[in-house]
Amino acid sequence: MNQYLLTISIGPVQNFIAAARRTRDLWFGSYILSEVSKAAAKFIHDQGATLIFPAPENVEMLLPDSGFSVTNYILALVRTNSNPANVAACAKAAAQQRWLDFASSAIQAAGKNVITMDIWNDQINDVLEMYSAWVPLDASGNKSPEKGPLYQEARERLDLILAGRKALRNFRSAKGRAGIPKSSLDGARESVLKLDIKDSKEIRRRIKVKRQEHLDSVGLVKRCAPLPGSNQDIEFVSVVRVAADPWIRGKAKTKEGRIFFQNIARFCHSDFAPKICSDVYAEFPYDATPLYLSRLSALKNDPDMSEHHKKLAEIEKLIRHKFGQTDQPLPYYSVLMADGDRIGATLQKMRNPDEHRKFSSCLSTFSQEARSIIETQQGCLVYSGGDDVLAFLPVDRCLDAAADLSTRFSKTLQPATHDLIDKPPTMSVGIAIGHCFDPLEDLLISAQTALEDAKTGQGTNCSDEHNGLSLHYLTRGAEAIRVRDSWNNDPKGRMERWIDLLKNNLISDGAVYDLHTLAGNYSGWQMDSLNKLIAKESERLLLKKKPAGKKLSSEVLDTFKREIKEIADLDRVARELLVARHMIPSYIQAKSKAKTIKQKNANKGANKEGGGSG
Numbered sequence: 001m002n003q004y005l006l007t008i009s010i011g012p013v014q015n016f017i018a019a020a021r022r023t024r025d026l027w028f029g030s031y032i033l034s035e036v037s038k039a040a041a042k043f044i045h046d047q048g049a050t051l052i053f054p055a056p057e058n059v060e061m062l063l064p065d066s067g068f069s070v071t072n073y074i075l076a077l078v079r080t081n082s083n084p085a086n087v088a089a090c091a092k093a094a095a096q097q098r099w100l101d102f103a104s105s106a107i108q109a110a111g112k113n114v115i116t117m118d119i120w121n122d123q124i125n126d127v128l129e130m131y132s133a134w135v136p137l138d139a140s141g142n143k144s145p146e147k148g149p150l151y152q153e154a155r156e157r158l159d160l161i162l163a164g165r166k167a168l169r170n171f172r173s174a175k176g177r178a179g180i181p182k183s184s185l186d187g188a189r190e191s192v193l194k195l196d197i198k199d200s201k202e203i204r205r206r207i208k209v210k211r212q213e214h215l216d217s218v219g220l221v222k223r224c225a226p227l228p229g230s231n232q233d234i235e236f237v238s239v240v241r242v243a244a245d246p247w248i249r250g251k252a253k254t255k256e257g258r259i260f261f262q263n264i265a266r267f268c269h270s271d272f273a274p275k276i277c278s279d280v281y282a283e284f285p286y287d288a289t290p291l292y293l294s295r296l297s298a299l300k301n302d303p304d305m306s307e308h309h310k311k312l313a314e315i316e317k318l319i320r321h322k323f324g325q326t327d328q329p330l331p332y333y334s335v336l337m338a339d340g341d342r343i344g345a346t347l348q349k350m351r352n353p354d355e356h357r358k359f360s361s362c363l364s365t366f367s368q369e370a371r372s373i374i375e376t377q378q379g380c381l382v383y384s385g386g387d388d389v390l391a392f393l394p395v396d397r398c399l400d401a402a403a404d405l406s407t408r409f410s411k412t413l414q415p416a417t418h419d420l421i422d423k424p425p426t427m428s429v430g431i432a433i434g435h436c437f438d439p440l441e442d443l444l445i446s447a448q449t450a451l452e453d454a455k456t457g458q459g460t461n462c463s464d465e466h467n468g469l470s471l472h473y474l475t476r477g478a479e480a481i482r483v484r485d486s487w488n489n490d491p492k493g494r495m496e497r498w499i500d501l502l503k504n505n506l507i508s509d510g511a512v513y514d515l516h517t518l519a520g521n522y523s524g525w526q527m528d529s530l531n532k533l534i535a536k537e538s539e540r541l542l543l544k545k546k547p548a549g550k551k552l553s554s555e556v557l558d559t560f561k562r563e564i565k566e567i568a569d570l571d572r573v574a575r576e577l578l579v580a581r582h583m584i585p586s587y588i589q590a591k592s593k594a595k596t597i598k599q600k601n602a603n604k605g606a607n608k609e610g611g612g613s614g
Contacts (some may be wrong), residue, residue: 019186030383039098053361057214088132131162189216242287243436244329246590247406252283335399340387341466426467428454498580511545
């Protein structure tokens, strides 16, 4: 008796995830794609098929807004009495209907009066790209004496057919409109917004667009469809709030600090500081833009904010009175991207659907645990599906989150892979740290580059490829500083050691920059005879630069001797120290406690009076 192995791929990923200017665009796009895929998976399950990927514990996990994330790839075992073509067609229809539900809610929130409906109607039914393929599978056993492992062969053939189907895309006739601006998110489709809405401040606020911004149907859905379980005024966490989190945590450790944030909250308005939908940021559950004095000034000069000038002035008064001009949140945050290693090789070893389902179930478990890991580290999870994770994190928590994800991934998948493959799957993590007021898409690209570095070996034979951590620090106006190493070499522990040494003034800033200069001078040299010279020269530079006016301790010097034994070590250590140097302020802000201007002046006076006590 034959069964059918059915697969469905849903997209496009670019439209839903990659095209983003705001964190809401990014999160809601990935959420839509997951919900659409979930609708297709639920229909297949309801037809009596066995879901292989995803493999939810129960059907309730496939209900709308369940919190369970699904990738855009579905694999199932369809019964003999079911026509796989019909199952695939109806699953696609279920996915399309879920997308149309999002579109309908967006129209209701935005209002038809702001939308050019004929352009909207042309686009809305032509968004999803869904491809399917199926092959028969002998259900009598795992192997046939003549044909070998049937499930493995069926999956390989299925993947080839699906790849061929994707190559034969449905090229529908274009319906471009002359003189209509393209979407500001990706430039692929015409804007569905009426041109005269730019003159209406109220409409632009409601649909969350700037004066010169244009949105196609997908962009408008991402901006206007209500967040699950929230009203229209509740927003997704902004990168500005993530960047400010160490400062807010530090200040909120005192009663005075908590009262300060409560006072600021009284003047916050959804137009410039919307409330955010996360319990992680309970100390100040609003966009943190007004906490930056430079941004407050820009808001006051914005014509759209004229009615809020009094509120903005009160916020500025509170900040200046409490903390002065210089004590402000740091504007840097991190984007974390993680991806499993050797997943394809592991899947090729699956001998039957049961093994594959067990593996998929482990991936689903990890996907759910990833949220807890990210939120425990004060982060904001954008997407976690299968072996992929995308999240925003404060700078002082990104290393902990990366290490926790890597450890949990290997531990969760171990039961399903230990007897299948010699090298079990691991997780590589790329982190990009950048300025929260720079374009979001730039940091996303940097995070993707960091992930690629994490997966790529650094040796001449790439023996350390995969299972890596890569950290890219993007300072404004300069090239990114990049560090990368295998998790086997404990890069997190090493980075934290540099941070502690620098934070406690056990290494001078001058030594950091001198080591970086020395590494640059010898960059590209491959002479083994220079290794001893490099080690001695590094030691000389370190002893020359006295941290806090004191002699470098022998313990710290021994640490560097162990780390720097050749030219490549010097280059790695120099870059790690530079990144650690930039990360330190976030750690300091997270540990600090609120001090008023009055208290600071009192401390200065006490220091002066006691200055000669020796």
